[in-house]
Amino acid sequence: EAGVVQSPRYKIIEKKQPVAFWCNPISGHNTLYWYRQNLGQGPELLIRYENEEAVDDSQLPKDRFSAERLKGVDSTLKIQPAELGDSAVYLCASSSRDYNYEQYFGPGTRLTVT
Amino acid sequence: GESVGLHLPTLSVQEGDNSIINCAYSNSASDYFIWYKQESGKGPQFIIDIRSNMDKRQGQRVTVLLNKTVKHLSLQIAATQPGDSAVYFCAENPSRRYSTLTFGKGTMLLVSP
Numbered sequence: 262e263a264g265v266v267q268s269p270r271y272k273i274i275e276k277k278q279p280v281a282f283w284c285n286p287i288s289g290h291n292t293l294y295w296y297r298q299n300l301g302q303g304p305e306l307l308i309r310y311e312n313e314e315a316v317d318d319s320q321l322p323k324d325r326f327s328a329e330r331l332k333g334v335d336s337t338l339k340i341q342p343a344e345l346g347d348s349a350v351y352l353c354a355s356s357s358r359d360y361n362y363e364q365y366f367g368p369g370t371r372l373t374v375t
Numbered sequence: 376g377e378s379v380g381l382h383l384p385t386l387s388v389q390e391g392d393n394s395i396i397n398c399a400y401s402n403s404a405s406d407y408f409i410w411y412k413q414e415s416g417k418g419p420q421f422i423i424d425i426r427s428n429m430d431k432r433q434g435q436r437v438t439v440l441l442n443k444t445v446k447h448l449s450l451q452i453a454a455t456q457p458g459d460s461a462v463y464f465c466a467e468n469p470s471r472r473y474s475t476l477t478f479g480k481g482t483m484l485l486v487s488p
Binding site: 265309352 | 419
């Protein structure tokens with residue numbers, strides 16, 4: 262079984278530029294999460310989807326961050342415009358009732374904003 | 376021994392030793408706790424979990440202990456191997472179903488051959 266796929270793996274951009282991250286969850290997993298992980302810290306939830314619906318986006322900085330999961334499968338997280346403080350690893354995870362809700366994480370996208 | 380580095384607490388052990396990684400959690404209402412292992416360049420990987428109605432759970436070479444009185448969680452790794460070198464995070468969740476994980480501060484485990 263393929264795991265959670267994320268792309269790109271690395272991204273370097275200048276501040277004020279836009280950036281987008283893509284996630285393909287494990288097949289059949291209806292719950293999808295985006296996390297941000299700063300250096301030396303644990304992941305922090307940005308947004309959680311149940312199918313197409315964003316059910317918890319309380320930690321998403323909505324002035325510059327947006328996310329979508331149009332067909333309840335793949336998801337895209339966007340930052341526009343990026344700031345220096347957005348440099349972090351962005352992790353996607355998915356889970357399913359059929360697998361005891363265990364969250365499976367992708368490898369992440371390491372974003373560097375210069 | 377255990378030390379606090381600039382970014383992460385670090386536990387250095389010799390191969391074959393038993394390792395104990397500790398975690399203090401914050402929410403007394405949390406019902407579900409998980410330990411994750413994160414290797415460099417990878418996402419966190421599930422190791423073992425425990426419900427709040429238990430105080431001990433064992434897996435393969437790993438044991439998780441839960442002390443709800445002092446809100447403390449520990450991960451014991453038996454016969455530690457170089458492949459166990461990674462950052463370990465504990466995470467708490469109000470309930471398994473609602474999967475709102477709050478991760479604790481990680482501990483870096485370094486295993487010397």
